[in-house]
Amino acid sequence: MKRQLYVIGVVSGFAVITLLLWPRLTDRLLTTDFLPHAYCYLQNSGLVWTNVAADSLIAIAYLAISVTLIYLGYKGRYDIPFPWMFVIFGFFIVACAATHFMEVVTVWIPVYFVSAAVKLFTAAVSVAAATVLPFTVPQVFALVQQAKTTQQMTEQLRASEDRKDALLQEVHHRVKNNLTVICSLFYLQSTHTKDEEAIRIFRDMERRVHSMALVHESLYRSEGLERIDFADYARTLSQDILSSHGGLSAQVRMRIELETVMMGVDLAVLCGLILNELMVNSFKHGFNDRAKGEIKLTLHRDAHNQCTLSVEDDGVGIPPNLTVETSKTMGLRLVRSLTRQIRGSFELSKRDRGTSACLRFKVDQHEQ
């Protein structure tokens, strides 16, 4: 690129030097001993103005084009291939514009030497452009070929991206299917025992695995295959838990206030397991002596991506000696461990009426 600019510089330099070293010419550069061009047109105003108008328009248009080309060459010097070509053509067209401008001037002012000098400069630049252009042909062809290859590669990439998505979807389907099969296993095993305690354990396990399977299920409803809307998930899970506790003596109503919180599958699985424990706890222990009750499920996210997931019931409330840290129940043990894994905090408190369980965690620290 530098070489081509160099060629142009040398050629135009030659033109200037020729002019300077030619004293007779330089002496007479501005001489106006000639007849203005208008005399050739025999002062025919139609002919004069047609020529003047046409040359002026050409000069202006050339100038505009050259400005665009030079600007393009300068702006795109890092992105456009052969930016110097744009610059050369810019100068070439500037020179052409000057030639036409001189045509206009010499209609009235016969500075033919200046006109000739400008023409000589134009010739130099034109020859330079004409010489350089053929050498770029192989490169331009290579460029076109490269563009074609790039397009093909883009298409291949897109196809492989689609395949990857399909594969990922298939994997999620398999995972969910396997989890569903595990649920079936727990169920089937539970039908083979008369022991109430054992049946309860199998049901609990089935519920937990079910809450994990639902995360993979939620993925289908979300936009991408990486993140799910936890609100959407929590809604489905709570409905499932409500319907599976339909046999409860108490008439329990659900109130749901959920804000959209997008999170990755890993975090969602852990939060889902915690939510499952909290809700099942409320259903199991909250309304033992009640005819009816209410469970309120809320999910809130503040400006710092700090999320608060809470399950509140207006049931009998927790026993006075129960604390999360020391409780020996499987449910609270799970909540305790999982809260640690998501680096959150958990609080279980007695309200005026009932229990409030509150999980706080940050969303973005788990996103890659």
Added chain:
Amino acid sequence: MNNEVVSREQRALIVEDEVLIAEELRDRLSRLGFSIIAAVDSCDEAVAIAARERPDLVLMDIRLKGAKDGIEAAKEIRMQVDVPIVYLTAYSDRATLDRAKATDYDAYILKPFHRRELQSTIEVAIKRHAIRVHGME
């Protein structure tokens, strides 16, 4: 008409390619008072048995063994006998769900499913089908 529906023992056909899930369905349906004609995992078997036995309910998984899926099977069954069909489906993908919705079915259950959900969906499907066949009571 309603009495007629409950008085006779209901016979169900399960079409599900995951055998353990089929086992669970078999158990749950028997607890709901159904007798199970068979649990099969391919479209062709399902169509043959449905045409021969005229079940009172078909539980149809969308993913099946072989080239034809549950939606295809439901279509073929419907061409031969008019029985209530309940799809068992996941939101495996939107296109499949839309295709399922375009066919003539009575209800669908999203997997993973729950006991109560199964029961209520089946009841709805049988009622809907009865209304469709016999008209409004």
